[in-house]
Structure formats: structure tokens, C-alpha cells
Amino acid sequence: MSEVILKMDNVHANYGLVPALRGVSLHLNKGEAVVLIGNHGCGKTAVLKAICGLLPVVGGKVLFEKSFIHRLPPEKVVSRGISYIDEMKLLFSSMSVIDNLILGSYHLSRKERRERIEQDIQIVYKLFPVLKERRKQYAGSLSGGEQQMLAIGRALMASPKLLLLDCPTLGLAPKLVEKVVSVIAELKDRGVTILLVDQKLQQVINIVNRGYIMMEGRVILEGSPEELLLIEEGHCQTW
């Protein structure tokens, strides 16, 4: 049986006064890729934000590698090995590509950073050669696809054990979607656990192991990618 790396137990969270999560329970096994699907506003992004600390958890528990993280601020969650990539990317637009990558390793100790930073940057450049070409350019001047690559690259600089991806293929051209999906697959092969939200299950079906369907702030179904695809196709008119 696979080792559980993350467990959410009856998690409640609110956006202001509006409930976003109403008792979400799910788990992730080490090294697997899991997708969250559901209609707009069903709480998919809220799940990711509750895990990474951006959305305060008001009830329930989040367990990561045998320690509770639901009361930790985002900056502490990162140091536990969880990186979050927002739908809006949240890049430092007036800073260069290389500075964005360097800041991805911010939470590491000085010694760790000195030992690993060059090697980690080369790994990112190998995954996304275009970032090497654009390393001195402002992040804000990159195209949408390049910004997505930089967001993934920056998250990888933290050497995450768990990567949370919010709509990583949103708004990208088909070729770039292929590229991003292949990188996610490669990260999974390297042992990084992945939880991703995607509007189009079809795009990521080959790389995910399982998925959860959400509705109105709750997980309503868990299934294999094929099962989820059948359900999604059957209900696409309502989503």
C-alpha cells in the first residue's frame, strides 16, 4: 500500500463570509498525480489554497507527512516541501527571470542554497530552455506560456515534495499545453507528488492516477481518470 503524504480531513474554509470548503476530505499518496475537477466555484482552487496556507482553514485538519499544517502561514508551508502555482502565476513581473528563479529557493538555508542553486537552475533550464534565453528579461515581458514555464520553474527551485498546480494549462496554445503536461509527467516520474486543478480533464488524463469531483465545496466522488472522464462527458452540459 502506498504511503499517504497528504490528508485533508473534513476541512472547512471561507472566502470572507462565503463558505468555500464545506467538509472536504481527500488524500494523496506519495508520488502520484491527482486531479480535482468540477464546475466553476466548486472549491477546487480553495482546496489548493487551504493546503498551502493562503486560505485559512476554519475547521478540520490538514496532515502533511505526519504533521499538521492547517494552521501554518504560506511561508512555513513552503519550507515543509509544498509549492503552489497560482492560476495567475504570481510572478515578480518587474524582476528578471533569473531573479524569479533565485527567489524560488528563498526558504532554503544559506548553505543549502549555495550548494544547490546552480544545479537547480540548470535543471529548470533543461526543462524549459527558453527561460535560459530569456534569463535577463523581466518576467512581466514574457508570453503567457513562458510565464507558466517560469512559474513552474520557480516552484521547482524550492525542491517540493508536493506540487499544487492551479489550472496550469489555462489559456495556453495547444503546443504549450503539451509541453507543460509533459513537464508535469516528468516531475511525477521524479517522485514529486502532484495535485492539480484543470478545467479540461482530457488534457491531463494520461498523467494522473486518480481524481476527485467537487461540487459546492465538497468532494462528491473519487475515481480513476477513465471513470471521471465518463462522468465528465455525461455531465458536461451542467459543468
Place this chain on the structure above:
Amino acid sequence: MDYSIALQLFFSGLNLGSIYTALGLGFFVVYSVTRVLNLAQGEFVMLGGMLVVTFYTKGIPLVPSILLAVVITSLAGAGIYRFIIFPARKFPGMTKVFLTLGCAFIIQGIALHFWGWEFRSLAAFFDTPSIQICGATIFGQTPWVIGATLIMVAGLFVFFGHTIQGKALRACANEPLGARTVGISIERMALFSFALAAGIGAVVGALITPLTMTSYSMGLPLTAKGLLAAFVGGITRVEGVILGGLVYGMIESITAGLIPWGNHNVIALAILVGGLLIRRRGILLTAGKG
């Protein structure tokens, strides 16, 4: 115009420009990180000057006096952030600006209580004598002002451009949420920026006391001048702050030299405000950038 008078105005402008640049750096540091205009910055300058005079007159050598003043003023800056700005961190930006103004009056009141209303002064650092160049006089303190400003500017360039902590400070201003997702504590960075700005203010206070003297009430006029200098060049870029400071210093020096009836401050301010009306984001910044 007589060559020596022109040279005198130039040196005077350079001296004033360095002071305004150094003043503007404090605003730049806090604004870059927190997007708050710290209206207590001038009080840090006053506090630094007062503390240096106090320590020096008690027999502590000049350099340790300055270092002590910097440490105490930095702690005051950190304290203002931690106990006044931090609890109001979720309030609108303008509320925080007014809170810093309130802090300015508190610091002023404390200074009046401890030091009274008298002006205090220091001799030029290490009793450096004035020098004559082609008929123009350079006061002994002027090289110290220019040199220290250059060192602070260079230090900030290196810090913000080449150290991970400096980059993290810039990242907080650029994309606070993104900064949190990479592990940067916004609160810690904001605290540091207030302490750093207060420390810079204390150095400026020590530098200008031999030239202008210091008193409990000098903070707010300095805040106004430093803020204007920073805005004229562009407060979000260190180059803008330098340019703004130098432009302000030169205009004030030239108007003081050419206009005999003593309204040079008003005229210099009017020129800068007029310039800001034409170029609202500062000389170096254009709409949509910076």
C-alpha cells in the same frame, strides 16, 4: 555670472542634493517594500541627529556615537512598524500613511520632552576644515555628506540588486502573494524595511547636524523635502531618488544664489511641484512602469 559664484552654487547644490538624496532613500526603502509613505522619516533624521549630539557631548567618540544612534533609531523604526503599522496592516494604505504621521508627532513630542526646544549642533566630522577651490568654499562637512550618501546609494544598489534578502524585499512590493508562496514573510520584510529606513535616517541626521543644527521640530520639514525629492525622480527606483535629490538640491541652491529676497525655498518648491504636475510619476518613471 562670476565663475567662482557659479562654482559655489554648484558645490552648495551638490551638498543639498546629497542630503535630499539620502533623505529620499529612507522613503524609497519603506515604499519599495510596503507601498506606505512613511511620514515619520524626517523624525528618524531628527532623532539620529539628537542622539549623536547627546552621545558625543557625553564624551563618546564620534563613530561609536553615530553607530549607537543608528542602532537606537533602527529599533525605534522597527517598533513603529511592529506596534503601530503591523496591527493596521489590513487597513487601506492611506490609513497607514496617517498612522506614520501620528508617529511623527509622537516622536516629536518625546524629543521635546527629553531635549527641549533648543537647537543643538556639532562641529564638522573630525574637525575637517573648509577648503577653497577657485574662489568657492567647500565646508568641511560637505565631503562627509557626499561620501556617506554615495556609500549608502552603492550599498542599496548592491543590497537590492545582488543579495537574496534585497531581492526578497523587492519581491514583496512587486507581488506580495507571490512572495508568500515562495516562503518570504511579508511582515518580517516590512519590519526590516522600517528599521533600515530609520537607520538611514539616523545617518542623515548625523551628517546634517554640523551643517543645519538639529532641534525637535526639524523632522516634518525634512519629511516634506525628502518626499518631494523622491517623487520628483521616481520613488520606486533608487536612480529616481538620486536624480530627484540632486535636481532639488541644485534648484534650491541656484534659486538661493540668484534670488536676493530670501524666497528661494518657495520658488524651488514651486518649480518641483510644477514639474510633478507635468510628469506625475517622476522624471524617470512613465505611466504603467515602475
